Amino acid sequence: MMLPTLLAAAALPLLQNGLFVGAILFSLGLVGILTRRNLIVMFLSAELMLQGISVSLVAWSRYHGDFGGQVLVIFVLSVAACEAAVALVFVLQAFTRTGRLDAAAWQSLREASLPRSVDHEIPAFNDAMPSFPRLTQAGHSPATDEAAASQRDHV
Amino acid sequence: MSPSQLLILVPLLPLLAALATVIAGRRLGSRAHLPAVFGIAAAAIVAVSLVITTARSSGGGENPRPVDMVTTLWEWATVADAYEPEAGSPAAVPGTAIGADAHAARPLSIAVALRLDPLTATMLAIITGVGLLVAVYSIGYMHDDPGYPRFFALVAMFVFSMSMLVAASNFLLVYVFWEAVGACSYLLIGFWFSKPEAARAAKKAFLVNRVGDFGLAIGVFLLWLTYGTLDFHDTLSPDGTILPGILGQTRLADVSGYVGGLVGTAICLLLLLAACGKSAQLPLHVWLPDAMEGPTPASALIHAATMVTAGIYLIARCAPLYMACPGALVTVSIIGTTTALVAALIGTVQNDLKRVLAYSTISQLGYMFASLGTGTLLGFTAAIFHLLTHAFFKALLFLGAGSVMHSMGGVIDMRRFGGLRKLMPITAVTFLIGSLALAGIAPFAGFFSKDEILASLHSKGWPDAHHAATGEHHALLTTPGLTGQTIHDVGYRGVSAQSDHALSSSAATGLDALNQPFVWQLLFWMALITAGLTAFYTFRAVFMTFTGPLRVPEEAGHHAHESPPVMTLPLLILAVPATLAGLVLFSTESLSHFLAATPSFTAPSVLETATPAVFHWDLAIQGTLAAALGIVLAAVGHLGRRSDGPQMERWLGPFRPFLEHRMFIDQLYVGLIVKPLEAIAFLAAMFDRAFIDGIVRGVAWLPVATGAVVRRLQSGMVQRYALAGVIGVLAIIVILAWRL
Amino acid sequence: MTPIASPFTTVSLPTAALSGIDWLSPGVLLAAAVTCLAVSLWLVLPKAGRSGTFSRRLGLLLGAITLGLFIATGHRLGNLGEEAVLLTVSLVAVISAAATITCRSPVYAAIWFALCLSGVAGVLLVLGAQFLGVATIVVYAGAILVMFLFVLMLAQPSGLTTSDRITNEPLLSAVAGAVLLGLLSLSIGRLSADAPACCRLPTKAAALGATAESTPAASVDLLAADQVARLGGELFGRHLVAVEAIGILLLIALIGAIAIVSHGLEGDQAETSSLQEGRQA
Incomplete structure (x- = not known):
């Protein structure tokens, strides 16, 4: 039982370091949610903020020697799961309506007399991007390439 | 059931009928008249039984007992110790307060109390009787009208309100139902509210009546300040003292129980203002001719037979108050006679059949006022007598006019039809009977009542002649409680001699100076001329409508015919009292004896003016001659082939436009009241638009200006909103940290 | 500690005011770290205009400096092994x-988020x-993140918008x-x-909202084997009700997500066409 006493002596620095890490994660998540235009990345940033909160809660839990903080983090996890489910549905809906995952695609909700905000000087992106597997939407039968299918030598 | 319980039924049944019609009217459809007709019929039966009961309990004969049966339904409002009479105030007259302390504080207690006396019973019989016939007539007249249930609900509501008005035993209740009948009148004038004229006429009636109602309200306040109660009847306090009501037996028995002088005259003139509004007397008569825009049965019931007599009822009811103020009395007569003459003059040139009858109504009501103003028992009973006969024959005339209008397709201009006696014989005959009664031709009802009115005026103008003839009856009629006053002094003088303060303060009101025989003589001659004019315009209308070659307006189409039996039956029924009521009631003197048992008429001041009813041959001949002259002139002008033209009017020369424009009284009101008010309203509107609206707009401009700046933030980019929120949160944290 | 030569001395700031500052105190280090963080984030974040490789590299450098400053301001645990592990994972x-x-x-x-997790x-x-x-x-990297990736591949399989x-x-x-x-x-x-009363570390009783009647449970050893x-x-003891509530919330979220999806499948043409403005841009 060497470890607990050792750690108990350093309880306050451990709390401070934990809280600090939580604060950094929270602030970075905040910057992400404020700047990134992609709806998915915005939600990732929100999850980042939740992680920061979780770290802080666990740090306090450790300091006080109480399970309350950890229990709260379990609730945070559950709520994050719910939020992710509903939010992704909304993102999908938004995507089917506008065809974009851009938060600025909804700027027609602005004040009527204001001009449209148009992006200027969009930097070119020359890096080669790998193509990711494509998923078809549920309810649609995927278009199959008959010629390619017949020539496949292995399945 | 006791008479007082029966009395409750008279207003209650029409009220229930009205409610039933309101609730189930649409479901009843073309049978929506059933509740109203049966409710009013039952009320009429009860009212007749009440007349009989009252007559029996008054004992009949020439020296009746006062009948005064009060039913208190519930206490509406009570304020303890609301009034503390000062020493010497009439509310604390020792003789009127029996009990411990005349100066004890009294409660303001408004009881919903009904009082049965001969005057009330008579009025109830008229209201419910005419109301029943009008309701039956309306079944035919209002047939197929989209507002059929509404009409019967309103008629039943009116009968309820009017019954309550004449049965209420409290000035505040009288005021309430005074307004209620006004509201019913408003709703019925504006019955066809989609017609602009009808809406305007309803508004006009309402506004003009408001002037009179204002008088009534102030009068009621003054009554409260003066007498410390608003009840008609005496009430018994829990401690055993009697609080004398304004028209209760206690105060009536006291010779000095009523205030004269400035206050008394003010009360009487305010009540007179109210009566002028409701009964369409001279300054406020302008609403009644326009009120003919309403359905004809409503005109017959409300604007001829019943509601417009509310003013007569009020003044007759308050007779003891008026007896203490001779100046107010003579004012009543002057206004009445002037109205009678002016309205008759205007009526001679009207071409609208209903308007002729409307002016005739104003004129006849003026007669009643003239009679009331004489301040004699004969005058009061004559006014009620004329009210009764007038209700019958004027309702008959109106219903006849309605019958003509019904078959002429809504046309009421007499120049456009003629010779209708062949087309609608029943209407023609009954209309003729009504006209004879109105003109005052010998055996018909109007003759006798008009003769009594002329007699009452004559007795004031030439007092000596009357008392020489009738002096031997006086001993019989003097009340035992009165001191031996000189009987030759008819009218108010005996009263004012008994009451010193009344005498001295009466002289203070300048109106008393008008109470001179020559004034009364002038009024008598005016009334006689009016009698001739009445006969003239009545028969002008008869001749233009029913004689000459048959002319039918195109609106009537090809089916112009006599009205259905449901309409002619009320005409026939009404023709009977229009013919016989005067003769029967006059010859048996039953009405005058019956009415003499009314508490208000048993006040010593009224009772000592009693004269035996005698038939004045000289006055009868004068009146008949005037009427005959009028009929002859009408025949010369309009009988037969001349029935369609303005032959008579041509002779009037420059007076014709004056009369046709109703003596420019409406224009006078427009110039004196409406235009200045419009100018003030214009100024107020300018002030409102320029100044107040300016402030409001200035206040409204602030958020607009702020919004113009702030709404640039509403860019539709959600992340900018979030950024703004974060910056705000940071600012709050920094501020809080700074303070820490 | 002797004040080190500051570049600010050439500016018109009074030297006396600056000379009293302890340049290695945690407060100054923190201020420097925050400034570096802001600048480096701004440099690294993709933004309009020319974003050269140089500025990105400068941003990365500043970010590294920021990290170093953060480590410098960190508190010593007193246990080197523990410290090293915490530093690494942080x-x-x-x-x-x-x-x-x-x-x-x-x-x-x-994927970076998965690493962060x-x-x-x-x-x-x-x-x-x-x-x-x-x-x-398990929950984040295994479930939630995979769901995000699914959506990404569904909506935007390749390239950058x-x-x-x-x-x-x-x-x-x-x-x-x-x-x-x-x-x-x-x-x-x-x-x-020993901080002033305003910012003193709350005791456990205060933190858990203890009252005079209910004292909080004694501190437990969180590192015990069980x-x-x-x-x-x-x-499932003290927080049973909240657990049940969370369970219901999960169920509702599930049903709600399905309901929204099935409603959206019918499609609202009018609304969709009104939003074409965004699509055409």
């Missing part, structure tokens, strides 16, 4: 978090929350985030048992 978490928000490709951002899980393990560390990996290449108000946002971090760090640094079992006992 660095993994923070660096990958920064990469998550600055990476242009959403797919890479998601593993770092966070490590921090949780160091802090003694073993169950939570594992649960974070214009909206991924630019960001919204990068400078202002970076400054705001850095200021927030500075404020939080200040208050964290002040935490000590800690997961005791966490479960705590969860």
Whole structure:
């Protein structure tokens, strides 16, 4: 039982370091949610903020020697799961309506007399991007390439 | 059931009928008249039984007992110790307060109390009787009208309100139902509210009546300040003292129980203002001719037979108050006679059949006022007598006019039809009977009542002649409680001699100076001329409508015919009292004896003016001659082939436009009241638009200006909103940290 | 400590005021770290205009300096092994978090986020929350993140849209985030048992809202061997009602997501056409 006493002596620095890490994660998540235009990345940033909160809660839990903080983090996890489910549905809906995952695609909700905000000087992106597997939407039968299918030598 | 319980039924049944019609009217459809007709019929039966009961309990004969049966339904409002009479105030007259302390504080207690006396019973019989016939007539007249249930609900509501008005035993209740009948009148004038004229006429009636109602309200306040109660009847306090009501037996028995002088005259003139509004007397008569825009049965019931007599009822009811103020009395007569003459003059040139009858109504009501103003028992009973006969024959005339209008397709201009006696014989005959009664031709009802009115005026103008003839009856009629006053002094003088303060303060009101025989003589001659004019315009209308070659307006189409039996039956029924009521009631003197048992008429001041009813041959001949002259002139002008033209009017020369424009009284009101008010309203509107609206707009401009700046933030980019929120949160944290 | 020569002395600032400043005190270090963080975030974040490789590299350098300053302001645990482990996992978490928000490709951002989650899980393990560390990996990296990736592949399988290449108000946002971090760090640094009353570390009783009647349970050893079992006992004992509520919430979220999807499948043509403005841009 060497470890607990050792750690108990350093309880306050451990709390401070934990809280600090939580604060950094929270602030970075905040910057992400404020700047990134992609709806998915915005939600990732929100999850980042939740992680920061979780770290802080666990740090306090450790300091006080109480399970309350950890229990709260379990609730945070559950709520994050719910939020992710509903939010992704909304993102999908938004995507089917506008065809974009851009938060600025909804700027027609602005004040009527204001001009449209148009992006200027969009930097070119020359890096080669790998193509990711494509998923078809549920309810649609995927278009199959008959010629390619017949020539496949292995399945 | 006791008479007082029966009395409750008279207003209650029409009220229930009205409610039933309101609730189930649409479901009843073309049978929506059933509740109203049966409710009013039952009320009429009860009212007749009440007349009989009252007559029996008054004992009949020439020296009746006062009948005064009060039913208190519930206490509406009570304020303890609301009034503390000062020493010497009439509310604390020792003789009127029996009990411990005349100066004890009294409660303001408004009881919903009904009082049965001969005057009330008579009025109830008229209201419910005419109301029943009008309701039956309306079944035919209002047939197929989209507002059929509404009409019967309103008629039943009116009968309820009017019954309550004449049965209420409290000035505040009288005021309430005074307004209620006004509201019913408003709703019925504006019955066809989609017609602009009808809406305007309803508004006009309402506004003009408001002037009179204002008088009534102030009068009621003054009554409260003066007498410390608003009840008609005496009430018994829990401690055993009697609080004398304004028209209760206690105060009536006291010779000095009523205030004269400035206050008394003010009360009487305010009540007179109210009566002028409701009964369409001279300054406020302008609403009644326009009120003919309403359905004809409503005109017959409300604007001829019943509601417009509310003013007569009020003044007759308050007779003891008026007896203490001779100046107010003579004012009543002057206004009445002037109205009678002016309205008759205007009526001679009207071409609208209903308007002729409307002016005739104003004129006849003026007669009643003239009679009331004489301040004699004969005058009061004559006014009620004329009210009764007038209700019958004027309702008959109106219903006849309605019958003509019904078959002429809504046309009421007499120049456009003629010779209708062949087309609608029943209407023609009954209309003729009504006209004879109105003109005052010998055996018909109007003759006798008009003769009594002329007699009452004559007795004031030439007092000596009357008392020489009738002096031997006086001993019989003097009340035992009165001191031996000189009987030759008819009218108010005996009263004012008994009451010193009344005498001295009466002289203070300048109106008393008008109470001179020559004034009364002038009024008598005016009334006689009016009698001739009445006969003239009545028969002008008869001749233009029913004689000459048959002319039918195109609106009537090809089916112009006599009205259905449901309409002619009320005409026939009404023709009977229009013919016989005067003769029967006059010859048996039953009405005058019956009415003499009314508490208000048993006040010593009224009772000592009693004269035996005698038939004045000289006055009868004068009146008949005037009427005959009028009929002859009408025949010369309009009988037969001349029935369609303005032959008579041509002779009037420059007076014709004056009369046709109703003596420019409406224009006078427009110039004196409406235009200045419009100018003030214009100024107020300018002030409102320029100044107040300016402030409001200035206040409204602030958020607009702020919004113009702030709404640039509403860019539709959600992340900018979030950024703004974060910056705000940071600012709050920094501020809080700074303070820490 | 002797004041080191400041570049600010050449500016018109009074030297006397600056000479009294302890240039290596935690407050100054923190201020420098926050400033560096703001500038580096601004430089690294994708933004409109020419974003050269140089500025990105400068941003990365400044970010490294920031990390160093953060480490310098950190508190010593007194146990070198523990310190090293915490430092490692924290660095993994923070660096990958920064990469998550600055990476242009959403797919890479998601993968960086997964790495960040593993770092966070490590921090949780160091802090003694073993169950939570594992649960974070399982729930987030295993479930939620995969769902994000599914959506990404469904909606945007390849390439970068214009909206991924630019960001919204990068400078202002970076400054705001850095200021927030500075404020939080200040208050964290002040935490000590002998701080003034306003910012004294709350006792456990105060933190748990204890009243005179109910004293909180005594501190338990969170690092005992049966800690997961005791966490479960705590969860289904003291917080049973909240657990039930969370269960209902999950169910509602499930039903709600299905309802929204099935409603959206019918499609609202009018609404869709009104939003074509965004699509055509």
